[in-house]
Amino acid sequence: MPADTAPKLHALPTRAAPRQPFPFSAIVGQEAMKQAMLLTAIDPAIGGVLVFGDRGTGKSTAVRALAALLPEIEAVEGCPVNSPRLELCPDWAQVTQTQIIRKPTPVVDLPLGVTEDRVVGALDIERALTRGEKAFEPGLLARANRGYLYIDEVNLLEDHIVDLLLDVAQSGENVVEREGLSIRHPARFVLVGSGNPEEGDLRPQLLDRFGLSVEVTSPGDVETRVEVILRRDAYDTAYEAFMPDWQAADAALRERILAARAALPALKTPATVLHDCASLCIALGSDGLRGELTLLRAARAQAAFEGAASVSRAHLKAVAAMALSHRLRRDPLDEAGSGARVARMLDDVLP
Amino acid sequence: MDWDRILLALQVLAVDPAGVKGLWLRARCGAVRDRVTTALAMLPLPLVRLHPGVSDEALYGGLDLSATLATGRTVMSRGLLARPAGLILTMAERVPPGLSARLAHALDTSGTCLIALDEAAEAGEGLPATLTDRLGLFVDLEALAWSDTTDIAVDSGSLAAARALLPTVVLPAEAARALTQAAAELGIASLRAPLLAMAAARALAALAGRTGVAEDDLLRAAELVYAHRALPQSEPATQDQPSPPPPDAGEPGAEDNTRQDQTIPEELLVEAARAALPAGLLAELAAGRAARAAKGASGTGSARAGNRRGRPLPSRPGKLGSGARIDLVATLRAAAPWQPLRRRAAASDAVLLVRAADIRLKRFEETSDRVLIFAVDASGSSAFARLAEAKGAVELLLAAAYARRDHVSLVAFRGTGAEVVLPPTRSLVQTKRRLAGLPGGGGTPLAAGMQAAMATAAMARARGLTPTIALLTDGRGNIALDGSASRTQAEEDALRLARAIRAGGFPAIVIDTANRPQASLAQMARAMDAPYLALPRADARKLSSVLGAALGA
Known part of the structure; x- marks a missing residue:
């Protein structure tokens, strides 16, 4: 190509940058995934969602949409760990503002190959080198406090980062003892992970930290696929016309969550439901009691979402698969998958 | 691929790089590829070259440490992803999963466009699926000769009009x-x-x-x-699909496509x-x-960088760069005693004067993952029952290997040759699928099986894994390396390969599955410097526990 005809930089094609993520209500199908995410929004104590499935099935879209859907939180302005009240701000942060502001629920991305320093926080190199001060630079765990921590391709995460997360997700507190720093701060977050099981499995310990797990697949029928494509295309090309309706739907959903x-x-929890929980977990042989607790919490959240006055067996059945399927002992020779085992057992134990 | 189509793809990319997200360019380095990459100048974006080892500082920006030290004030560098750009990724077949995830995120959120130059030479190499899924266009220059191509004339006027x-x-x-x-x-x-x-x-x-x-x-x-x-x-659409949905999802499949009224x-x-x-x-x-x-978390060719992760070791003086991380406290400690002298010498009143010689780097120790390579005799003599047991043992070992993060690979030999049924993987899903489809019958090309297992082991070692070969056979090798049915030649070949495995320093174990233990196999195990186990009547569970014990699992 002759040099004189080489084009210089042109103006970019006018493709407006998305101001808001794709609306949660506009996601077609994938009901289990949406249900699981809503349940953790209602009760963060359920403890996170794991979404496993094929590429291009809207896993990342749903998480980013959830961020926009969640109600705002109140936090002290400038506090690195989003403390709700002034006296809860950690000392090291040296928060000077006293104002309480409203800000969106934090949804923090944890990229693969992230370094330990970035996750837990480290000595602030900039201040140390230029001013000779010893200061703590908070990491992603601090930013995710009271919000969501999202790990895409969670099954590819380095083992030593997984170890860090396991510890913090369990204790709700991040303790940093390194480089002459000794610092602790609250780190309570809902872990959301997504990945493709073909690229490797998750360690059982990490699997257990997720409260709910759902499997997503590409929609099989053409009508659904076409609907997905049309909505996504409308979002990309006709943003202004597309958003208002769905934002209204999102607002209604937000009200329901609140x-x-x-x-x-x-909410009342009848003793029969507790019995159902226990007998189901015993029948399935799930490890530990975390299964029962999560199942009950999820069922309560489901009941609250439906506006019921007490938890019933129907609520339990609605959430059993997502609360228990990842807690079963792996049977490498069972072809059906653990979701099917839970469903089979549900029919047997809770007719 | 036809040259006109390639030209068309380039034009589409030039009109809407943010919309089609990018181009997967499969080609060896050469004049033809240069023709195409030169034409990328018609993109309406600044072009930036990346390599698979690009650091996070380069991508996202950060503190420019050497400039900061030199000037005594904070100097920040700007990341490559800070503004929309045409990223040209060289040696894209070697991209580690971490980088591909970051690039995928950049493609999803901003007007970035990625041109991946994939020089995949061997089967199994190639651009990660996270990126191939997101890049709209694909161009393959492999079969094109220089004479098939022409200079790419760029009509910037019509491109601008199209935009x-x-x-x-x-x-x-x-x-x-x-x-x-x-x-x-x-x-x-x-x-x-x-x-x-x-x-x-x-x-x-x-x-x-x-x-x-x-x-x-x-x-x-x-x-x-x-x-x-x-x-x-x-092949039918449900077979061999890279990511088929699980069968229990109630997927209606392709039978819905009966509409004719479009x-x-x-x-x-x-x-x-x-x-x-x-x-x-x-x-x-x-x-x-x-x-x-199937390869999973390990990526291609990325030998582990010893200075990035793992257990910390004491820090050492060193030069910054090459992805090393500075141990700040040790650096400051090293610089501290010299401060008064340096201030006097430099006639400066700066708080801190750090010289390059003060820099201390962090070091880490990392143990690499282990991969168990099963070379399984799937011949007629070995019979289908033994094959089923070997399959079961592989699955059980993989299930037990979660906590240890071991990889498993499977080589099967039968008929006239050997086949790597499963490249090293941790994925239970993949293993089950490949194992289920493993056929049996035919002659026993023992030597070919050992050769394939050794090649897999060498490849795994090159990727920073620690391979162990487990050979499961009844030892009656009757097919030589060249495929001829000569028993003497076959045994000679097998013995030669056994010595090669020993010379290569690959730890191995030989499991004799014949009804009566074979003396020849024990001899071969000695040549291989491998433990020899005769297991005439073992079921999958016993096989797995014996193997686990022998391998120190």
């Missing part, structure tokens, strides 16, 4:  | 429907493909100066975007996409995808 959160403490 | 026209181009809903159906029929599971094809169709219409997408645009968009994603036609028949689109690539290439790409998927 109402369910308010209703959760008063 | 101006692009926002007004309308793609009817019917066309979107046809593209989606065609993708489903071609067995393309990802829903990104139809969206990319729609972007390509719009760009094609804009290139032709139209504001409406015509049927011809759709056909050519299907050719450009779908051809390399489609599954090979010779204005643009999607069969045409399917035909166009099918015709666009030679069948051999398609099968090769599918095989590459499967192998990539």
